[in-house]
Amino acid sequence: MNSWKTQLIQTCPDTTFRENESLAHHTTVGIGGPAELFCIVTSKDECTKVLQAAVGLKIPTTVLGWGANTLIADRGIAGLVIKNTASEIRVLTEQPTASSATAIDARWKAATSDSRMPQFQDIDYDENDAERVVVDVDAGAALPVLIQQLVQRGITGLQWFTKIPASLGGAVVNNIHGGTHYISEFIASVTVLDASGTTQTLSADQLEFGYDYSRFHHSNEFILSVRLQLFRGDQQRAQQVITDWSRQKQKQPARSLGCVFQNISVEEQAQLSLPTPSIGYLVDQKLHLAGLRIGDAEISQQHAAFIVNTGAATATDYLELLKRIHAAVKVKFGISLKPEIFFKGFKPEELAFITQL
Ligand SMILES: Cc1cc2nc3c(=O)[nH]c(=O)nc-3n(C[C@H](O)[C@H](O)[C@H](O)COP(=O)(O)OP(=O)(O)OC[C@H]3O[C@@H](n4cnc5c(N)ncnc54)[C@H](O)[C@@H]3O)c2cc1C
Structure with missing residues (x-):
């Protein structure tokens, strides 16, 4: 075991750490590779103690809550991932x-x-x-x-x-x-x-x-x-x-990350004479992309602002669908959509489409 892991485990003897925990189990969409080191903290004191130890040891640290808004790369997340369930x-x-x-x-x-x-x-x-x-x-x-x-x-x-x-x-x-x-x-x-x-x-x-x-x-x-x-x-x-x-x-698809892009602004809506700034409307009614699949990732037919995992979708599949939506909106409407989700474990070049297109 790496020395930083041993040191962290020794500094926080009351916390249980696991190596290579699959993060797919800790996201609503069921996607995500392993955490190099993972723990669940159940109190504010425990959370503070683990975070302070990680800061002291200069360990890159990611905090996850419910995992309802985070796309985690298939390669997983390096360093420590803390799932925070402290709830007093x-x-x-x-x-x-x-x-x-x-x-x-x-x-x-x-x-x-x-x-x-x-x-x-x-x-x-x-x-x-x-x-x-x-x-x-x-x-x-x-x-x-x-x-x-x-x-x-x-x-x-x-x-x-x-x-x-x-x-x-x-x-x-x-x-x-x-x-x-x-x-x-x-x-x-x-x-x-x-x-x-x-x-x-x-x-x-x-x-x-x-x-x-x-x-x-x-x-x-x-x-x-x-x-x-x-x-x-x-x-x-x-x-x-x-x-x-x-x-x-309940109409919203649960095995997802919620809306993947922010709605367009009221000004953009007015410029394009659209009845709503909803991304779901654009994707479904204007681009006709609802139902598009890559692997097991699908633009939801129930609510086209959501991308769902219909089985064993990977982060690569999910990201590819995001890119398709982003590119289609840019080409048809000249708008660069802003993601409403967080990305963890990706390389900058894999996310370059967000700024480049
Ligand atoms: C079916 C569905 C419906 C949804 N409906 C809505 C809706 O109606 N309205 C809406 O606004 N959103 C909605 N969402 C999106 C999502 O629920 C929210 O964005 C929510 O805030 C995510 O919280 P989380 O704990 O899951 O965050 P996570 O995905 O765990 O984390 C999100 C980001 O916050 C960071 N983070 C988490 N906890 C901490 C902390 N303690 N300190 C510092 N950083 C932290 C993480 O590192 C990550 O960068 C929906 C999602 C789904 C799947």
């Missing part, structure tokens, strides 16, 4: 500061006008008059479980994100959207471990939230926990949203 919830008594939510690009809102997608406006409502409550949650918490646990305790606000496969940390990294809401509306601050191994707390206005974007796209920090500003709201109404929205979200 701490309800605080202090009053939150006023929300610092900023206005974010409206293209997600407009996308719901695609009549084949779940419609959100019928169940949306405003909770801002309700009493506020502040909750600290570890970043590995499974979002669907967290939402249910909070609502059962009378704490509402996150019901809009029902059925989104995500860890809370992953949800913050990509500022997930549910209907007309972004999770950034509910974030007060985030505690991170930075590249020097130091923990620090960042307030919401330092997080650079945007459409599918936050500072964690470039900062190389690990999110340990998230402070949420929620409501003592209408428990029954929130539960009804969970029920209704779950039913609608």
Whole structure:
């Protein structure tokens, strides 16, 4: 065994490490080669300890949450991969500061006008008059479980994100959207471990939230926990949203990574006189690519913004379909689509199509 592995294992005796763990088992799409070294951490303290040891030993480290938004190369990931399942919830008594939510690009809102997608406006409502409550949650918490646990305790606000496969940390990294809401509306601050191994707390206005974007796209920090500003709201109404929205979200293909590209901007939509900025609409109705297969990877016929693994698809198959969509949109509409997923373990030249085309 390499010396860095031996040293890490000795420094963290309470954590179980595995060599060459298949990461396909840890992604929703079921694709991904092995992690050179892998562990699952179950508490914030354990996560901090392993991360600090890895920083000290200069081991390249990747954190995975639910694995719902990450395409992992067939060759796998070098260094250490940590799957974070730390999920403690701490309800605080202090009053939150006023929300610092900023206005974010409206293209997600407009996308719901695609009549084949779940419609959100019928169940949306405003909770801002309700009493506020502040909750600290570890970043590995499974979002669907967290939402249910909070609502059962009378704490509402996150019901809009029902059925989104995500860890809370992953949800913050990509500022997930549910209907007309972004999770950034509910974030007060985030505690991170930075590249020097130091923990620090960042307030919401330092997080650079945007459409599918936050500072964690470039900062190389690990999110340990998230402070949420929620409501003592209408428990029954929130539960009804969970029920209704779950039913609608079931239409989305689960063995996937969600939408693979961001929707086009409202300006691009207007320029092209399209009825919606939805990528699913472009791919299906304008390019007629739904159902296109490479190996076992297929552009979903149910929702053409998703690429599904119908059996034993490889990352190479998946990436090739991504390239086909990217190239077709560029040729027909002159637009360079931005991926909505993360790539791990790929060489820069394998991803060059994203910037070159
Ligand atoms: C069926 C389906 C439906 C979906 N529906 C939606 C939807 O409605 N709205 C939406 O916005 N998204 C949706 N998605 C996309 C996905 O659920 C979100 O992007 C989610 O945020 C991914 O979280 P995750 O924990 O799985 O992240 P992962 O895939 O595990 O990680 C994503 C990135 O975040 C990094 N990361 C993870 N945890 C941490 C951490 N603690 N600290 C620092 N970096 C971290 C990873 O290294 C990686 O770069 C859907 C996906 C699927 C498969």
